[in-house]
Amino acid sequence: NFMLTQPHSVSESPGKTVTISCTRNSGSIAANYVQWYQQRPGSVPTTVIYEDNQRPSGVPDRFSGSLDSSSNSASLTISGLKTEDEADYYCQCYDGSDHVFGTGTKVTVL
Amino acid sequence: EVQLVESGGGLVKPGGSLRLSCAASGFSFTTYTMTWVRQAPGKGLEWVSTISSSGSYIFYADSVKGRFTISRDNAKKSLYLQMNSLRAEDTAMYYCASEYCTADSCLVWRFDYWGQGTLVTVSS
Numbered sequence: 001n002f003m004l005t006q007p008h009s010v011s012e013s014p015g016k017t018v019t020i021s022c023t024r025n026s027g028s029i030a031a032n033y034v035q036w037y038q039q040r041p042g043s044v045p046t047t048v049i050y051e052d053n054q055r056p057s058g059v060p061d062r063f064s065g066s067l068d069s070s071s072n073s074a075s076l077t078i079s080g081l082k083t084e085d086e087a088d089y090y091c092q093c094y095d096g097s098d099h100v101f102g103t104g105t106k107v108t109v110l
Numbered sequence: 111e112v113q114l115v116e117s118g119g120g121l122v123k124p125g126g127s128l129r130l131s132c133a134a135s136g137f138s139f140t141t142y143t144m145t146w147v148r149q150a151p152g153k154g155l156e157w158v159s160t161i162s163s164s165g166s167y168i169f170y171a172d173s174v175k176g177r178f179t180i181s182r183d184n185a186k187k188s189l190y191l192q193m194n195s196l197r198a199e200d201t202a203m204y205y206c207a208s209e210y211c212t213a214d215s216c217l218v219w220r221f222d223y224w225g226q227g228t229l230v231t232v233s234s
Contacts, residue, residue, distance in 0.1 A: 035219065045221070050217070051217075100157065
């Protein structure tokens, strides 16, 4: 099966923009939808992006998703960073039988 | 209100067994594909196993294949995970999670409802 690799951590100041990458090691990143989950400390994951770039209702438009075929990766961008965005973020794909989670990225709001 | 409530976790010795349960309420459990996801302390999310709404389709991560068995009882609106031959590396919080469904369709690739988890500790 394939793996999804994310940077271990990113940090930025409030109001700034952070981008988290999710790189697939085999097979095309576009082959399966990418979802992104936010997990705040002590809480369960919640969906912030599904199907590569779709936002669930209730998720602010500061969150956006995209794919980059040249790097075979997906990205989650959080603009206008807020302290409440401090959390772990995981990308995830489903290949028809198995779910694969990314390694996770800790976002720190300085 | 949608609820997924896991139970059955605890401390078990290596080689031992545990049976986890996940009781569902507030949504049409019988029509949802369900999944177990685990998270070792301080670590990331790891998919464990998925079962289709009828139980006809079942998938396991390689790390648990042959040791864990997923099942469900739609009449009781419950999901189970029988864990045998437990190892230290199985120590984790175990979450049950549902796929996302609307009135028209379900998206098996997207998780929606999550339980609060039950902690499994494998240690001598």
